[in-house]
Amino acid sequence: MKNLRVLVVDDEDNMRRVLEIMLSRRGYRTLSAANGRAAFELLSSQSVDLVISDLRMPEMTGIELLRKLREAGNEVPLVMITAQGSIESAVEAMRLGACDYLLRPFDVETLDLAISRVFSVREMIQQKDYLRAQLDHAWEGLVGTSPAMQQVRTQIAQVAPTRASVLLTGETGTGKEVVARAIHRASPRRERLFVPVNCAAIPAEMLESELFGHEKGAFTGALRQHIGKFELADQGTIFLDEITEMPVTLQSKLLRVLQDGRVERLGGEQSIELDVRVIAATNRRPADAIRDARLREDLYFRLNVFAIDLPPLRERREDIPGLVRHFIALHTQAEARGPMPGISAQALDHLRAYAWPGNVRELGNTIERALILSGGQTLDVPHFPLEAARRASAPRDAADTPLDLRLEPAVEALEIRLIREALRQAGGSKARAAQLLQISERSVWYKLKKYGLGSDAAGP
Ligand SMILES: Nc1ncnc2c1ncn2[C@@H]1O[C@H](COP(=O)(O)OP(=O)(O)OP(=O)(O)O)[C@@H](O)[C@H]1O
Ligand SMILES: [Mg+2]
Missing domain, CATH: 1.10.10.60 (Homeodomain-like)
Known part of the structure; x- marks a missing residue:
């Protein structure tokens, strides 16, 4: 958490100072701006890890700042500070892509909680992939013309216009999240939010309130109201990744929500009607997960209305050349490295022969590394130390140095x-x-x- 840069935006000097002090005591480096416009200008020349912005400010409000940033393709996490009684603006901010909001007055613990939530979410969505995927349009980002991938495209086109739940299966790195986003973008919900939730990355005891939200005081530590991911995804799509990592008790609650189309915030009185499209994914085989009591069978039937199974890369090697070109273009653009290097025929054969246990993700990482090794020249066999990398390096004999026993x-x-x-x-x-x-x-x-x-x- 150290050395992260946080930009504080507030028109009141005192508030800004207080926040800056709170943050620097916690080891963050702070920058500040007195209004949205100044913040926007600063962010066009410098990058920060988090923006904490007041909502109501002269010149440019927090909401306007957020909208301008997102329009400019800047996805920096932003936490909005709002006054009591302007909860609608807070929800509006969340819909525009704010990570969280703080109701004034707030204490240090609330601030800490919001910041740690932002950074765990940030890791969870693996920023880089997320940003790139967001920029793509429905079919862009989904490369592959093998018969297997053509079938996947047909399935996406069939299911996208409907409200049906979708269950995506396939080994790690086969593109389940890419397909989930493609379904959302090809659906009538495309203007609304796609809300990914990685069930494996959120501590089990926090998952329920992440999904369904909570009211202030619902449990110890619930210092304020929290909007759940389901509510955020209203009229949009929620992507429940690694569904088998959700505690089974929570799975039965999820099933009820799916059946009733309503959620209740924890500690809340009334239930809220929602229209959410659910896409779930797992890299376990559903039959195994059910047998091992990791997945409730009734939930499985509810989710499995439409199933798409993503084949491993080794079963569609004809997609490899297209994917290689795609990743070369992606990484060359991302680094602004100049003209796009090609790849030698031998290197391509080498890549086709490999088994790719990490599937498309591993191929993407391999290309990224190879581009660094080649320094912009044509990619060739030595730039792909695949086999060498598989061999674990033998430990060296260090008999002559005294052994550290700690x-x-x-x-x-x-x-x-x-x-x-x-x-x-x-x-x-x-x-x-x-x-x-x-x-x-x-x-x-x-x-x-x-x-x-x-x-x-x-x-x-
Ligand atoms: N068909 C594809 N075309 C282009 N890129 C792809 C394709 N499939 C996967 N990728 C890329 O490979 C990486 C892994 O894909 P993704 O995150 O969708 O995998 P996953 O199946 O969700 O894996 P896991 O089970 O480990 O979460 C991403 O960077 C994604 O952009
Ligand atoms: Mg995934």
Whole structure:
């Protein structure tokens, strides 16, 4: 969390100072702006990790700032501060893509909670992929003309106009989230929100309130009202990723919500009618998940109205050349690296021969690394150390150095090494890395946070 840059936007000098002090005491670096316009100008030349903005300001309000940022393609997380009694504006801000809101007056704990929520959400959506996917239109971002992918496209086109729930299955990295977004964009709901929820990344005890929201005082620590993801997704689409990681008790509550089309915030009195399209995904086989009591059978039937199974990349190798071109273009643009390099025929054969356990995600990461290694030249076999990377490096004999007997640092160092290697092999997927490490995905998230390993954890 250290060294993150937070921009505070407020027209009242005192409020700004107080926030800045609160934040810098917690180790954040702060910048400030006195109104939306100044903030917008600052953000066009500098990047920050979080914006905390007052709603009501002269010149340009918080809402206008948020709208202008999103129009300009800037997806920086923004937390809106609103006065009591302007809850509608808070909801409006959330719909426009604010991450959270704070009701004035708030205390330090509330601020902490909001910030930690932002950063866990930020990790969860893996910013980079999310941003790119957002810019794409319905079919862009979905590459592949193999018969298997053509069938997937047909299925998307069939189901998109309907309200039917969709269950996406397929190994890690096969493109389930890409397909979920494509369905949303090809549906009549495209102007409304697509709200992804990674059930594996949110602590089990927080998931219920994340999904359904809560009223102030609903439980210890519920210092204010919170709008759930279902409410946010009203008239849009909610994407329940890693559905088998949702506690089964919560699964039965979810089933009721799906059947009734209504939610109740935790601690709330009235139920709210909603129109939400549900897309769920899992990389487990549903039959296994049901047998292992990870997935309720009744929920499965409710979700499985329409099923799309994404084939692993090794079963559609003819898509590899197109995907390679797609990723070269994507990464060359993203880095503004100049003209697009090509790829040699041998290198392409090399990629076609590989098994791709991390599927399309692993291919994307491999291309990104190869582009760095090639320095803008044509990609060739040496830029793809696939087989070499599979061999675990043999530990060196260190008999001549005295052995450091402290257990804890040694265990931590080993954990970090194994986690990095697992993430690398998994092409960055925490779910798959968890399988390789034979620990729960939640533990992976926990350890990444503990060791401060960011999204670059899979790096060399
Ligand atoms: N058909 C495709 N065309 C272009 N890019 C793709 C395609 N399929 C997947 N990708 C890219 O591969 C990466 C992984 O895809 P995605 O996140 O959708 O996988 P997933 O099936 O949800 O994996 P997991 O089960 O690990 O969450 C993303 O960066 C995505 O953009
Ligand atoms: Mg996914």
